[in-house]
Amino acid sequence: MIEMYKSFFKRAFDLIIAILVLPLWFIVLAIIGPIIYFQDKGSIFYNAQRLGKDGKVFKMYKFRSMKMNAPDLRNEDGSTFNSEDDPRLTKIGKFIRKTSLDETPQILNIIIGDMSIIGPRPDLPEHRELYENEEERKLEIRPGVTGYNQAYFRNTVPWKERIQNDIYYIDHLSWWLDIRIFFKTAKSVLKREDVFVTDNETKVKKINDIGM
Template sequence: MYPAIKSVLDILSAVLIIIVLSPILLGLIAVLYLQNNGQPFFRQRRPGFKERPFYLTKFKSMTDKRGENGQLLPDNERLTKVGAFIRKTSLDELPQLYNVLRGEMSIVGPRPLLFKYIPLYSPEQRRRHEVKPGITGWAQVNGRNSISWKRKFELDIYYVNRQSFWLDLKILWLTVQKVLKREGVNQSAARPMQPFNGHN
């Protein structure tokens, strides 16, 4: 019963958050629209519930600047000051509330990764797609980029096996604490997560 109840709670929560944060959301959209040539959002195809594709939406934190060879410049050269700020404060994640309203994501769940990782998963790791992906999750409040991929997937499966209203509340509470204290943010910036290769 909880997954059905959770879907309703997700939509109600997303609507409430959007209403409360609407001045911030509108302000960021305006700033990023001007900074990124009319493109305030970053969208990328990701696997969702049962590996169904959807387009994850985030605020755009990097420009599309390219070098003389036409290739995109390194991330650190494209990251803007506003982009760095919204990453540090996790404000770049807020547009995913739109994905929640569309039923593609949940407030809490395993983070949606890349399609190219799916063939590299073990059967157990692939179970992370048995629930909707989330804006925040058990792995995010237990180490984020400071833990190995193996440990991150273990935490994702822990959530899949034990999801409940009380576990979601705990994750949300820990998420708020970490965002306010910026725990793990500087560490994540200093140590970006390496691509998953099936072994790490």
């Protein structure tokens, strides 16, 4: 039954839920989109290259939360810098980050088939070169809009530990675990828990200038 869920029902549920939610997302787009645009006359979406199932690189959709041509800052471990005081965030950007509305365009990725509702959060393509030992196993399934690490730890653990949490999810994947992750995520989003990294000692480095 678990194998049937992994191979068929999980994707079927993703499609059904995404199609049902799509009309509601169009309402969010109609409200949030113009605000993002008129705040700095920039693009509404930030299309990020990410690693998908089996290492396939795909375009992940997000609402743009940063100023145009903002520098790309990374933590020392290579993960994306994320802070509530980040000066790169626009006013509406800080709001959609806190409420996780910036992630909602990924409903399109689910319909296309690049992502699942629940799975490992996708890494940047260059992160594949940093994988060690069994870490590349996180590419065995479709990445998710949310996942085990996002639901239970969000941004409170280092990148390498997040990968181990992703592998734990893959090894224990089931319908019941997905249900628990879904409701835990909803609770975290509503309470706005651990959205930003709060460690002020986190070292960051500037990679290049990109529009976010």
